[in-house]
Amino acid sequence: MTNKYAPKLTDIRGQIIKIGNLDLYFEEYGSGKPLLLLHGFGGCTQNWQPFIGELSQSFRLIAVDLRGHGYSNNPEKKFTHKLAAEDIFLLLDKLGIENFSAIGMSTGGMILLHMATSQPNRLESLVLVSATTHFPEQARNIMRRVSLETMPQDVREMYQECAKRGEEQIQELISQFNDFYHNHDDMNFSSEDLSIIKARTLIIHGERDNFFPVEIALDLNRSISNSSLWIIPNGEHVPIFNSEVLFTSEALKFLVN
Numbered sequence: 531m532t533n534k535y536a537p538k539l540t541d542i543r544g545q546i547i548k549i550g551n552l553d554l555y556f557e558e559y560g561s562g563k564p565l566l567l568l569h570g571f572g573g574c575t576q577n578w579q580p581f582i583g584e585l586s587q588s589f590r591l592i593a594v595d596l597r598g599h600g601y602s603n604n605p606e607k608k609f610t611h612k613l614a615a616e617d618i619f620l621l622l623d624k625l626g627i628e629n630f631s632a633i634g635m636s637t638g639g640m641i642l643l644h645m646a647t648s649q650p651n652r653l654e655s656l657v658l659v660s661a662t663t664h665f666p667e668q669a670r671n672i673m674r675r676v677s678l679e680t681m682p683q684d685v686r687e688m689y690q691e692c693a694k695r696g697e698e699q700i701q702e703l704i705s706q707f708n709d710f711y712h713n714h715d716d717m718n719f720s721s722e723d724l725s726i727i728k729a730r731t732l733i734i735h736g737e738r739d740n741f742f743p744v745e746i747a748l749d750l751n752r753s754i755s756n757s758s759l760w761i762i763p764n765g766e767h768v769p770i771f772n773s774e775v776l777f778t779s780e781a782l783k784f785l786v787n
Contacts, residue, residue, distance in 0.1 A: 544575065544593075546601065549620045555601035556594040556621065560586030563654075564630040565785070566618070567593040568638030570660075570768060572685065572703055574600030574692035577635070580771065584778045588786055592625070594618060596637070598703060601694050609706040610716040611637065615644035619652075631729075631785055633657040635768050636741075640717055646727045647719070653729040657781050660735060660768045662742040663719040663749060665710060669741040674711040677704060724753035731757040732784045734777075736765025758784070 544557035557575050559582050567585075569577045575593040578585075585591055596614050598604030618641065622630065631654045634642040639661025646653045665673070678686055678700060693699040710716075731754045735747035744761060751759040760780065762769045770777035 544595075544601070547621055547624055549617055549624070551605045552597055552617060553601075553603045554594060554597070554617060554621050556592055559591040559593075560589055562589050564622075564627050565589035565591050566622070566630050566632035567591055568618070568632065568634040568641055569593075569596065569599070570636035570638055571707055572599070572689045572692065573635075574694075576600075576692060577688070581778050581781075584782065588782060589631070592622075592627075592630075594621065596641070598699070598706070600692050604702075607702060607706075609703075610713070611640045612644050612716055615641045615648065618645065619649065628652060629654055631655040633659070633781060634661065635659040635770065636661065643719055643724070643727075646729055646731075647723055650726050650728045653727075655730040655732075655785055656727075657732045657734065657784065658750070659770055660739060660742065661733070661750070662717060662746050663724070663753075664717050664746075665713075666742065666746070668743070670711045672741060673707055676707060719753075721749070721753040724750065725755065727754050727756075729756070730784075732760065732781070733757055734760045734762065734770065736762050736767060736769040738764055739767045739769075741767050 544555050546553045546555050565585065567578045569575065574595050578593050582591065595602040597617055598609055629652055632642050639658040642656055642658060643661060646656060678689065689700050689703065693703065733747050733750050735744055737744055747759060747761065751757050762775055769775055
């Protein structure tokens with residue numbers, strides 16, 4: 531069965547930039563205004579391959595391996611969405627990019643919430659896929675018990691394909707994911723926090739998301755003043771890989787307006 535999250539690539543085409551003690555790997559495609567692409571937890575830049583072709587016709591894409599993911603390292607062995615947001619800003623600064631648009635899936639979307647609330651003037655438009663303001667109990671229950679053995683097959687294959695340093699990297703990521711269960715500070719956005727966001731925002735959420743109930747997407751929509759909401763019927767967590775969901779065309783329609 532083809533892994534929907536991580537299509538295999540035949541070569542490495544990106545580059546690494548030093549950010550403090552981090553080596554951050556990223557790939558660029560296309561030209562024009564910058565569009566940042568942030569994958570979900572356990573993933574890597576490869577997750578974006580189904581969408582790169584169309585998106586790169588309209589934007590300069592910058593797809594990043596988050597700290598500890600893919601080809602990026604993480605000497606501190608610590609992951610929070612706030613830390614990852616700081617990493618990405620430093621990367622963009624080194625690339626000379628001041629203003630940009632962005633798409634983030636799950637953890638990528640949560641990182642964008644940190645970015646859009648900490649430096650709101652830099653983000654022009656956002657697409658948040660399966661993001662959340664906080665970790666509800668149903669998500670914490672999954673985070674607490676998850677292991678490579680208990681993951682759905684496609685998620686397990688994504689971890690295995692994206693972890694370029696092998697088993698040790700996989701176990702490190704799973705341990706960090708387990709640690710989210712205890713963390714109540716990293717993802718803890720109030721309506722007042724979110725009201726700071728200036729970027730036009732498209733919120734995409736699956737109706738049957740097993741991590742974050744659809745009510746969270748409704749709250750995001752109410753709290754972010756210039757936002758639109760797309761609830762995907764029967765959609766699960768990160769529902770954009772379903773061939774029946776016209777994600778790329780809808781995202782472009784929103785981003786280029």
